[in-house]
Amino acid sequence: MDIILLGPPGAGKGTQASRLEDEHGMLQLSTGDMLRAAVKAETPVGLKAKSLMEAGELVPDEVVSGIIGDKLDELGPDQGVIFDGYPRTAAQAVSLDEILAARGRKLDRVIELEVDEEALVERITGRFTCGKCGEGYHDKFKQPAKDGICDVCGSEEFKRRPDDTEETVRTRMQEYRAKTAPILPIYEERQLVSKVDGMGSMQAVSDAIEAVLALD
Ligand code: ADP
DSSP, X not given: OOEEEEOSTTSSHHHHHHHHHXXXXXXXXXXXXXXXXXXXXXXXXXXXXXXXXXXXXXXXXXXXXXXXXXXXXXXXXXXXXXEESOOOSHHHHHHHHHHHHHTTOOOOEEEEEEOOHHHHHHHHHTEEEETTTOOEEETTTBOOSBTTBXXXXXXXXXXXXTTOSHHHHHHHXXXXXXXXXXXXXXXXXXXXXXXXXXXXXXXXXXXXXXXXXXXX
């Protein structure tokens, strides 16, 4: 099964994708994570993406479609994937259809996480992760049990994404509204979209996704 998780920045796509990975053996393909890795490794893609990402703007369509195609080529035909943060424009949605068809795959479902935008700004600007194991935390909603020490691995190093500042988050939201939200009708017409309330607890959201996918 190949699915898309769609929703604005901070809607919880990454969190829900990791759950689907852990519980159902699907593979999360996050263009954001792949681009961050490219930036860190200073690859040609990373060098192109860095300043755009820091400003909250989108990376060119052909760059992200290229990395998604390459990644799918590494996978077996039975490995289900969750697209997280891709497609983000109408052009990317068209590319995804071509990329999937060329590999004998097809899109099974698009899950739209519906969320309140103001709450998202608070979610994003307060979030941080363990620098070692990647566990996610939040200034207000999920502090480590012992101040400054990761609950999972005991590390004392934490990091924040450079694009998680209020100003950049506002730009990212604007990009979502202008370029990404308009692709929903394309999938609605194909009857692929299921809407899930993204404002509940992590468990409630994940239960709702499971129900949609009937994976239980
Ligand atoms: P979020 O959904 O929280 O904004 P992501 O980690 O998905 O964060 O993406 C971070 C940044 O990476 C985006 O603001 C954009 O610059 C770039 N990016 C990620 N995916 C895409 C994509 N499909 N198309 C263009 N740019 C992308």
